[in-house]
Amino acid sequence: MAQVGWYGLGSMGLAMASNLQRHLAAKKALNLIYSNRTMSRGAPLQALGAVAESSFEKLVTRCGIIFTMVANDSALQTLLSSALGSGQSLKDKIFVDCSTVHPGIVSTAVSQLKEKDASFVAAPVFGGNPIAVDGKLVFAIGGPRAATEAVKPLIQDVMGRRVIDCGEDATKSSLLKIAGNIVTVNMMEAVGEAQVFAEKTELGTGPMEELIGEAFGAVAGGYSKRLTSGAYAPPLESRPGFGVSLAIKDAKHAMAMAQEQGVQLPGLEVARHNMEAARDYAGECLDSSAMYGRLRQQAGLEFWNEKSRKA
Ligand SMILES: NC(=O)c1ccc[n+]([C@@H]2O[C@H](COP(=O)([O-])OP(=O)(O)OC[C@H]3O[C@@H](n4cnc5c(N)ncnc54)[C@H](OP(=O)(O)O)[C@@H]3O)[C@@H](O)[C@H]2O)c1
Numbered sequence: 512m513a514q515v516g517w518y519g520l521g522s523m524g525l526a527m528a529s530n531l532q533r534h535l536a537a538k539k540a541l542n543l544i545y546s547n548r549t550m551s552r553g554a555p556l557q558a559l560g561a562v563a564e565s566s567f568e569k570l571v572t573r574c575g576i577i578f579t580m581v582a583n584d585s586a587l588q589t590l591l592s593s594a595l596g597s598g599q600s601l602k603d604k605i606f607v608d609c610s611t612v613h614p615g616i617v618s619t620a621v622s623q624l625k626e627k628d629a630s631f632v633a634a635p636v637f638g639g640n641p642i643a644v645d646g647k648l649v650f651a652i653g654g655p656r657a658a659t660e661a662v663k664p665l666i667q668d669v670m671g672r673r674v675i676d677c678g679e680d681a682t683k684s685s686l687l688k689i690a691g692n693i694v695t696v697n698m699m700e701a702v703g704e705a706q707v708f709a710e711k712t713e714l715g716t717g718p719m720e721e722l723i724g725e726a727f728g729a730v731a732g733g734y735s736k737r738l739t740s741g742a743y744a745p746p747l748e749s750r751p752g753f754g755v756s757l758a759i760k761d762a763k764h765a766m767a768m769a770q771e772q773g774v775q776l777p778g779l780e781v782a783r784h785n786m787e788a789a790r791d792y793a794g795e796c797l798d799s800s801a802m803y804g805r806l807r808q809q810a811g812l813e814f815w816n817e818k819s820r821k822a
Contacts, residue, residue, distance in 0.1 A: 512538075514541050514574045515541070515544070515577075516545070516546070516573065516577045517544070517546070517561075517577075517578045518547065518567055518570060518580070518590060519547060519578075519586075520549075520556065520580075522640045522752055522753070523609075523639075523643050524547075524580035524581075524609075525555065526643035527578075527636075527643050527648070527670045528545055528556055529555065529556055529559060530644075530646040530669055530670050532556060533559060534669040536559065542561050543556070544561070544562045545561050545562070545563060545570075546565060546566070546567055550565055567590055567593055568597045571599065571601070572597075574604070575603070576604075576607065578609060579609065579610060580610055581610050582610070582754075582756075582757060583610070583612065583760050584612045587608055587616060591623065591624075594606075595624075601627040601628065601629040603628065604630070605661060605662060606631050606632070607662050608631070608632070608633055608635075610635065611635050611757070611760070612635075613764045613767075614682035614685040614686050617631070617681050617685045621682075630655050630657075630658035631654060632653070632655075632659055633651075633685045634654075634684065635651055635684060636649065636651075637649040637650075639753055640752045643670070646668070646671070646672075647671070648670055648671040649672065649675065650673070650675065651675045651677055651684035651691075652666070652676055653679070653681040653682070653684030675687070689761060689764050689768065693776060695758075695761075696782045697778045698730070698731055698734060699734050699758075699799060699800045699803075702723060702731055702735050702738070702800075703734075703738060703785075703800065703803035704806055706719055706720075706735060706738050707806045707807055710807075710810075711812070717739075720735040723735045739816075739818065741817070741819035741820070742819075743797065743798045743800040743801045743804060743819060744796075744801060744815060745798065745819075747794075747820060748796070749796065751796060751797060752798050753799045754795070754797070755786050755789060755797040756790065756795060758786060758799030759786050759787060762783040765779060766779060766780065766783070785802035789804045789814070792804070792805070792814055793814060
């Protein structure tokens with residue numbers, strides 16, 4: 512098996528890479544080589560046997576399959592540019608990006624790497640940090656058949672419970688991810704609205720949460736818990752489960768593509784506006800569900816609830 516590398520140890524990446532390293536160790540395969548902008552984030556991974564490499568270029572040199580899981584389009588572009596500009600041979604290397612990025616970025620990466628006889632696989636994921644920790648993410652995978660077949664055994668029942676094959680056009684899996692997040696962000700907005708309604712009417716957030724989980728499923732129930740547990744506004748300097756700026760990025764990608772196609776996304780527009788207002792008020796350290804804080808303010812409540820941080 513090719514040497515596997517991993518770049519990006521954020522809320523999602525660290526959990527995913529840890530499951531991948533456990534799998535490689537169990538198979539007695541070569542240990543994962545990892546890198547991250549903040550290398551200290553890799554300590555738990557090193558404890559599992561993975562090997563640190565501070566330079567992304569060197570990680571690419573040392574690996575045949577390179578996973579990336581970074582915040583946004585520009586972070587991914589910077590990494591790919593460093594690999595493409597390094598002058599090293601990229602022949603037969605497979606780059607697998609799990610981040611949520613615009614299909615246009617994917618399209619550029621596909622052609623730039625093809626020119627170097629390398630492959631790009633887009634493999635964005637559905638599910639938050641607890642699902643990543645459990646190795647139960649849903650992946651949407653797209654790219655050249657030989658590359659996706661080489662990568663699937665590192666994903667299925669390792670980091671993910673399900674791999675949706677979007678075919679050889681990698682932009683399709685990126686598109687599916689952006690489309691899926693239209694649902695995610697709208698659902699967070701709906702759960703936030705319902706919980707503010709339940710609090711103001713003195714129905715209570717407890718029965719509301721029970722109903723949301725029971726009637727609308729575990730995902731909606733999980734979004735409700737982010738509110739009632741205060742995780743929508745976690746302690747400063749902590750890493751939010753799904754940072755508000757990441758969800759705003761996803762909403763903007765969806766709205767830009769919708770506009771090109773003459774599609775209206777009014778629900779998403781409201782949710783994006785509320786996320787931006789929450790960020791303006793409370794800063795960057797917020798979960799994507801923080802539109803709830805904004806909804807609370809609009810209802811005459813404090814942005815913070817009894818379990819969130821207070822400033
Ligand atoms: N969290 C979720 O629930 C979730 C679910 C599905 C998909 N996603 C998507 O998955 C991706 C990662 O999400 P996450 O929640 O893990 O994000 P995160 O916790 O913010 O971590 C972002 C990662 O990207 C790195 N990074 C950021 N800017 C960089 C730059 N300019 N150059 C190099 N590295 C950079 C960070 O390095 P440092 O550690 O040094 O900061 C970190 O490793 C995003 O595209 C997100 O939209 C997230």
